[in-house]
Amino acid sequence: MTTNSTLLSPCPNLIDGAWVDPKGATSDVFNPSTGEVIAHAPVSGSAEINDAVEAASRAFPAWRETPAVERARIFFRFRQLVEASFDRLCACVSREHGKTLVEARGSLFRGLENIEYACGIPSLLMGDTLEIARGVDCESIHQPLGVCAGITPFNFPIMVPLWMFPVAIACGNTFVLKPSEKVPLGAVMLGQLLKDAGLPDGVFNIVHGGRASVDAILTHPKVRAISFVGSSPVARHIYETGTRHGKRVQANGGAKNYIVVMPDANVPKTIEALSTAAFGCAGERCMAGSTAITIGAAAARLLPDLVQAAKAIRIGRTDGENLTTQPDMGPVITAAHRDRVVELVSQSASEGAKIVCDGRGARVQDAPKGFYVGATIVDEVAHEMTIAREEVFGPVLNVMRMDDLDSAIELANRSQYGNGAAIFTQSGGAAREFKQRIKAGMVGINVGVPATMAMFPFTGWDDSFYGDLHIQGREGVQFFTQQKVVSTRWLGGTGPDAADVWRKE
Numbered sequence: 001m002t003t004n005s006t007l008l009s010p011c012p013n014l015i016d017g018a019w020v021d022p023k024g025a026t027s028d029v030f031n032p033s034t035g036e037v038i039a040h041a042p043v044s045g046s047a048e049i050n051d052a053v054e055a056a057s058r059a060f061p062a063w064r065e066t067p068a069v070e071r072a073r074i075f076f077r078f079r080q081l082v083e084a085s086f087d088r089l090c091a092c093v094s095r096e097h098g099k100t101l102v103e104a105r106g107s108l109f110r111g112l113e114n115i116e117y118a119c120g121i122p123s124l125l126m127g128d129t130l131e132i133a134r135g136v137d138c139e140s141i142h143q144p145l146g147v148c149a150g151i152t153p154f155n156f157p158i159m160v161p162l163w164m165f166p167v168a169i170a171c172g173n174t175f176v177l178k179p180s181e182k183v184p185l186g187a188v189m190l191g192q193l194l195k196d197a198g199l200p201d202g203v204f205n206i207v208h209g210g211r212a213s214v215d216a217i218l219t220h221p222k223v224r225a226i227s228f229v230g231s232s233p234v235a236r237h238i239y240e241t242g243t244r245h246g247k248r249v250q251a252n253g254g255a256k257n258y259i260v261v262m263p264d265a266n267v268p269k270t271i272e273a274l275s276t277a278a279f280g281c282a283g284e285r286c287m288a289g290s291t292a293i294t295i296g297a298a299a300a301r302l303l304p305d306l307v308q309a310a311k312a313i314r315i316g317r318t319d320g321e322n323l324t325t326q327p328d329m330g331p332v333i334t335a336a337h338r339d340r341v342v343e344l345v346s347q348s349a350s351e352g353a354k355i356v357c358d359g360r361g362a363r364v365q366d367a368p369k370g371f372y373v374g375a376t377i378v379d380e381v382a383h384e385m386t387i388a389r390e391e392v393f394g395p396v397l398n399v400m401r402m403d404d405l406d407s408a409i410e411l412a413n414r415s416q417y418g419n420g421a422a423i424f425t426q427s428g429g430a431a432r433e434f435k436q437r438i439k440a441g442m443v444g445i446n447v448g449v450p451a452t453m454a455m456f457p458f459t460g461w462d463d464s465f466y467g468d469l470h471i472q473g474r475e476g477v478q479f480f481t482q483q484k485v486v487s488t489r490w491l492g493g494t495g496p497d498a499a500d501v502w503r504k505e
């Protein structure tokens, strides 16, 4: 075992192309596998946000004048650099967040697809044209907004920032990223790769910090649009405050995703999918399948093997220090979060649920101070229980038993959230009924984690999303641009110099 994990990583802000080391207060960044501090992130406030926004504002005129094909070329180079640094970036995600290397790779592929999507910006920005009357042409043009900002959560340190800034910048905007203070290091690596790709100074800026830096973004008069991903209470705050200050906001919130298992479901495939959906990334996914609703005989057919599969999940450190034994699952993000997950599970037992696979006491021998919770299954969960209503965001699967699909849809639709939902069945009729009636923006049919890819919008509903235009896909392009519609009629000249009168010289 090496001692690399004890070295502090630098975590500067990036303002106007220059790396700026923290001058004031800092917050600790942990390696959740071991509980060690691995970096100190600047706790920035309005001064740093103002510096970044002003730099982005100065960079905007030249950047918006840069043709879309040239802007795209920078993202082709950026994509190449991200791919060349793939292993280093994955190692960073595993170390600061706790994802296994396999999970980190998966998240980085999703991120790469967003860069690839942004590379298509010359086509994506093309407008429409039509002759609307005799001799009158109409054309639509998509123009950038100006300075845009992104505020990101801890659970995907690199992927979620990549949902935002490649398309925003490719559209001709300049950008200020405020990463999660719990996982700031991946963003620093992306900032350096953008510089290496030749992005002009000031077009992309990073300011680390917590609430004070976010509030400064929300009220800064030069910020035109804010893309946010995080928990629902904060998403609502961002949406309400940002829009009150005249900004466009897209704010993705938390989730509670149901997976309905019909009695005719393919048992081994469903167990595999449920296990991945509930325990993948230690349950720290907004698309985690955190509640299985079994219909009729499905519980008896499924549960014994599902419990065995959960008990077989090996937890361990993911920080690259012990590569010979890559675990199936890593830690959760902080000690406080581990304690909350454990508390919610304990509370469910006191409210009448049955813990049939118990990960509360999980320990990892070579990392006694890591933040671990083992895979947990709570059976006989009822809607009134706290664990049924709150987002647990840990490796915990609730099981609810129901008699028919109608009751399952009715129950799932009572949730305040509406991010994802899935059904496992061989019946086309049941799948269609579910698809039509379920109150969720992303639906899986025999797909446990129906998270959308870069070319489709990430379509959360209800408290899982505040705003109008979702992140990713064409909606993402629309969010970061404003349309201009030009109607043109050419009139015959009346004098010999008429053709030249529009020229200044």
Ligand code: NAD
Binding pocket: 151, 152, 153, 154, 155, 156, 160, 178, 179, 180, 181, 209, 210, 211, 214, 215, 229, 230, 231, 232, 234, 235, 237, 252, 253, 254, 255, 285, 286, 391, 393, 419, 458, 460, 464
């Ligand atoms: P969080 O809401 O605590 O933090 C998100 C961001 O907001 C961070 O950058 C943080 O610094 C900032 N922030 C936190 N509290 C704030 C406050 N009071 N005022 C202003 N800013 C504040 O979320 P998290 O714990 O980092 O991430 C997990 C959450 O994100 C989960 O609820 C998960 O479901 C959600 N999430 C949603 C999606 C989606 O697409 N819907 C994707 C990933 C994660």
